[in-house]
Amino acid sequence: NAGVMQNPRHLVRRRGQEARLRCSPMKGHSHVYWYRQLPEEGLKFMVYLQKENIIDESGMPKERFSAEFPKEGPSILRIQQVVRGDSAAYFCASSQGSDTGELFFGEGSRLTVL
Amino acid sequence: AQSVAQPEDQVNVAEGNPLTVKCTYSVSGNPYLFWYVQYPNRGLQFLLKYITGDNLVKGSYGFEAEFNKSQTSFHLKKPSALVSDSALYFCAAPGGVTGFQKLVFGTGTRLLVSP
Numbered sequence: 001n002a003g004v005m006q007n008p009r010h011l012v013r014r015r016g017q018e019a020r021l022r023c024s025p026m027k028g029h030s031h032v033y034w035y036r037q038l039p040e041e042g043l044k045f046m047v048y049l050q051k052e053n054i055i056d057e058s059g060m061p062k063e064r065f066s067a068e069f070p071k072e073g074p075s076i077l078r079i080q081q082v083v084r085g086d087s088a089a090y091f092c093a094s095s096q097g098s099d100t101g102e103l104f105f106g107e108g109s110r111l112t113v114l
Numbered sequence: 115a116q117s118v119a120q121p122e123d124q125v126n127v128a129e130g131n132p133l134t135v136k137c138t139y140s141v142s143g144n145p146y147l148f149w150y151v152q153y154p155n156r157g158l159q160f161l162l163k164y165i166t167g168d169n170l171v172k173g174s175y176g177f178e179a180e181f182n183k184s185q186t187s188f189h190l191k192k193p194s195a196l197v198s199d200s201a202l203y204f205c206a207a208p209g210g211v212t213g214f215q216k217l218v219f220g221t222g223t224r225l226l227v228s229p
Binding site: 004033035041042043044045048056058059091093101102103104105106107108 | 146148155156157158159160163204206208209216217218219220221222
């Protein structure tokens, strides 16, 4: 009965380092979404993936950010050369299909850039 | 594409009193609307959704929401608030041209229920 699993829950990086955030969707779910929540703000859509495919990356910054959802293994959100403005909570969600709007969220990965 | 707005940053209510958390929407076409709740240091949880049909939608934990087309609103309600309802509440709508895969969330309303 595992839900959406995200790790690490907390990550501290210095400016210029790389951050890798992992997300394992709920069992049976093949749709993964990444959202970013800045302090005191709502959630902002970043990217929507299905297995091995990026379906919608319209919310992803054009540089330094990338996401993948390989055939085997978790989805990865990668942030290269982090800056302080990347400090945020990154939430992954999954769904069984794309036609319900009911997303199941993980508990988030909180990135702090020093 | 649709968008939502939550006009209140915070709502305070005493335990046992009714609560309302407001949401208004802007759509081109049929509105699809959702409410999610976020407890401290947790991910969002789905509460309820309006797709079509009855204007009063019932959801989890005793919450319900009323769809009002003339006022373009989808307010979240509960007849009797509990202290454990204190959380951050988000209204959402699909942000893409088709499908629900790209939910756009409001800025959130913090609900504080006092004992």
